[in-house]
Amino acid sequence: MNSDDESSSRRHTARRRRADLQAQLRVTREDIERQVRDGRERFDQVNERIEARTGRNLFLAIIIGVVLGAGLVASLIFVKVVFVIFATIIVGFTAFELAQALRRTGRFVDPVAAAISAVVIIGTAYFIDAPSRGMVLAGGIAFVVVFRLVAQMASGSTRGVKDIISDLATAAFIQIYVPWLASFAVVLVAQENGEWWTLGFIILVVSVDIGAYVAGLSFGKHAMAPMISPNKTWEGFAGAAACSILVGILLALFMIGQPWWIGVILGLLILGSATVGDLTESMIKRDMGIKDMSSWLPGHGGFLDRLDSILPSAAVMFGVYTVVMH
Incomplete structure (x- = not known):
């Protein structure tokens, strides 16, 4: 085989390899795109089921919750x-x-x-x-x-x-x-180490919400207050109780430097105040005939829909801080 034939063969081989590589890349890209589409469809289906059950867009709720939470934590930790x-x-x-x-x-x-x-x-x-x-x-x-x-x-x-x-x-x-x-x-923030107590009770309120949400979504069958909040169940309340007590103990030991039993008390008190706050706002909304206070926070409703459990819990936590620290 002369040099021209060898050169032509190498060029042909190189073109074939490029073509094979391009075909392989195209197949890989199509496979990735198909997996992304399938994943998105599954996520949308799950989100639709959750939204139908809870009336909330989970994806938007998570994004807004993370943004607000990050701003809150940063403001508490760095400058009161x-x-x-x-x-x-x-x-x-x-x-x-x-x-x-x-x-x-x-x-x-x-x-x-x-x-x-x-x-x-x-x-x-x-x-x-x-x-x-x-x-x-x-x-x-x-x-x-x-x-x-x-x-x-x-x-x-x-x-x-x-x-x-x-x-x-x-x-x-x-x-x-x-x-x-x-x-x-x-x-509470103005007190000595008050920022950690404030962050602690907010974490507790969130844990109550998450515990109730997960347990209610997974096991909820028995309505807790059907005339006020149809989506609340006793199974969800039990999940909220377990979550708040566990988180309360961890916060007492590792954040606010208190005995574990203080964490149990905090968990139970915040469980009560958060639940009462949530039901109170639900009762107000039912009296007004609306689902959400506004649509300012997509996936959450309005500002009061996020603060309903925090408002009474702030007073409860301040009371506990006053008793424990003075």
């Missing part, structure tokens, strides 16, 4: 004042959201006034003492009440006395329910 700012913004939006939802049901409340008062209550809680916090709360309630009375007079509406009193009570309720309860988390 940043947490105060973070909490003030969230609580302001929550008060506005609740007032807006109540307004859609025919109640005359003022979302902007509710948000302004909430921001002042939560924003000052870190810097003042307990008597002053009570005065700020009273001032915030007086502000929203006066604002509503002035708005009522300015509107020229012939709304009845009973309805006006109901509107004023609703405006006051928003301030007590959202910023006042949330302020206990800010006050």
Whole structure:
């Protein structure tokens, strides 16, 4: 075989190898694309089943939960004042959201006034003492009440006395329910090592939610409060209890430096407060005839839908900290 034939043979062999490699790469790429499509279809099917059972988009819920959680943890660990700012913004939006939802049901409340008062209550809680916090709360309630009375007079509406009193009570309720309860988390952060206690109770609330979610989704058969929250089951509550006690013990030993039995007490108390908070908000929403407070947090509903268990739990954790540390 002469040199030209050898050169032609090598070129032919090289072309064949390239063609074989390209074919192999094409088959591999198609196989990967097929596996991705199959995986996505399976994920969508699972997500659809979960969403049908719980009414939540799991993927969006996880993404938003991770983002909010990362911001919360970072603000707690590095600079306490940043947490105060973070909490003030969230609580302001929550008060506005609740007032807006109540307004859609025919109640005359003022979302902007509710948000302004909430921001002042939560924003000052870190810097003042307990008597002053009570005065700020009273001032915030007086502000929203006066604002509503002035708005009522300015509107020229012939709304009845009973309805006006109901509107004023609703405006006051928003301030007590959202910023006042949330302020206990800010006050707790201001204490020595309070950031770890705050992070601990938030982790406990999340563990209650996760335990109830997983156990309820897997084993839930017996409704816990069908007239208030149809998706809650006693099996889910049992899962939440087991999870909260276990996490409480771990947090007591490794985060807040307390005996294991303090962790058991914390787990049970936060289990109770988180459950009551969740059912309370569910009852409010059922009274208003809505599923979510808003659609501001896709996969979660609204801000209050995420804070409902945290609000009463903040007061409970502050009480435990006061008893244990003083």
